[in-house]
Amino acid sequence: MTPVDRALDRVREGRAPDAAEAALLLGLDEARLPPLLAAAAAARDRGRGRRVTFSAKVFVPLTTLCRDYCGYCTFRKDPGAPGASTMTPEAVLALVQAGERLGAKEALFSLGDKPEAIFPEHRAVLRRLGHRTTLSYLRAVSELVLTKSSLLPHANPGVMSERDLSALREVSASMGIMLETTSERLLGPGLAHDRAPDKVPARRLKTIALAGKLQIPFTTGLLIGIGETHAERVDTLLAIRDLHERHGHIQEVIVQNFRAKPGIRMRDWADPALPDLQRTVAVARLLLGPEMNIQAPPNLMAEGYARLPEAGLNDWGGISPLTPDHINPEKPWPLIRELARVTEAAGYELRERLAIYPEYARRPEFMDAAVRAAAARLAGADGLVRPELETWRAW
Ligand code: SF4
Numbered sequence: 001m002t003p004v005d006r007a008l009d010r011v012r013e014g015r016a017p018d019a020a021e022a023a024l025l026l027g028l029d030e031a032r033l034p035p036l037l038a039a040a041a042a043a044r045d046r047g048r049g050r051r052v053t054f055s056a057k058v059f060v061p062l063t064t065l066c067r068d069y070c071g072y073c074t075f076r077k078d079p080g081a082p083g084a085s086t087m088t089p090e091a092v093l094a095l096v097q098a099g100e101r102l103g104a105k106e107a108l109f110s111l112g113d114k115p116e117a118i119f120p121e122h123r124a125v126l127r128r129l130g131h132r133t134t135l136s137y138l139r140a141v142s143e144l145v146l147t148k149s150s151l152l153p154h155a156n157p158g159v160m161s162e163r164d165l166s167a168l169r170e171v172s173a174s175m176g177i178m179l180e181t182t183s184e185r186l187l188g189p190g191l192a193h194d195r196a197p198d199k200v201p202a203r204r205l206k207t208i209a210l211a212g213k214l215q216i217p218f219t220t221g222l223l224i225g226i227g228e229t230h231a232e233r234v235d236t237l238l239a240i241r242d243l244h245e246r247h248g249h250i251q252e253v254i255v256q257n258f259r260a261k262p263g264i265r266m267r268d269w270a271d272p273a274l275p276d277l278q279r280t281v282a283v284a285r286l287l288l289g290p291e292m293n294i295q296a297p298p299n300l301m302a303e304g305y306a307r308l309p310e311a312g313l314n315d316w317g318g319i320s321p322l323t324p325d326h327i328n329p330e331k332p333w334p335l336i337r338e339l340a341r342v343t344e345a346a347g348y349e350l351r352e353r354l355a356i357y358p359e360y361a362r363r364p365e366f367m368d369a370a371v372r373a374a375a376a377r378l379a380g381a382d383g384l385v386r387p388e389l390e391t392w393r394a395w
Contacts, residue, residue: 104151
């Protein structure tokens, strides 16, 4: 019996693979994929039932400036470059209220990391807006969204200190930072995280741990296909598992696949293929357990996302009725009716969730009072969006 046979036997018996076995499973050839996928799908069914969720959101690119230069990013801009912008509070509110009219429930703030650290132009913009840091400005606009709309803010601004997290917690339903990878190797010259000080794994792990200490429902995940090895991918998943075991605050884990595009340093890299994404979703499910919410964005694997529920996924992430995916603008969201059709064809019910997952929405210690009240207005008895507010079927 080979080590791969042993690893497959173990997952067939419903047990989690160890680190070495998980790395072997990530390299499984396509012909041997079915038992791995079946084990992961069975675990998902045990823990999450036959339901796949999504969040109706508005994507708010608060600032496209960033002090990092990740090799795969088209979102970030330097001041003065085409597309460089910082939204005013009025623009944020107008966007969020337009989304509200279409039935969105989440305002996802995506922004570059600490641009004021290297760009005096951004410091001047912040000064005009009455702030010293981007994170203080983010808190102010999050509060605006919470008080002037029905949407729940979800902040995704990069590395944060305990003080930043604590201030944002008062006005956010949930927060997140993609761990992406624990590989320090990828910080090397010419690699994915060269010139990206906020991608030092220890800094991101610390942010996630602090969020746990502060009881913030938290989103994280890994980015595959950026030069990491299978063992490094497993190490990333195990680091997330370890943080969740210590703090119990990881509400979802995203498995995001790199996509090559013009204008990035890694434009000539190969995209991970569907089997690679399926294997990683399945291994994430087996390592993180039946209860974890495992998500993969359908627009990043438009040619095969229908095959992801069979790998153990139970969430499609945010889908917007209004805004494009600003991180991957060339990859449009699937039509929601198509997503519902694909989900139902796989044997699952599609339901709308809030930015905060039901298991956290039920626990008062995970939300400040104002956020709790806003979430209660949107949530039904099962913690998902009230059926009468699920307007997405009309999009
Ligand atoms: S991925 Fe995030 S941190 Fe990296 S350059 Fe883009 S916006 Fe900045």
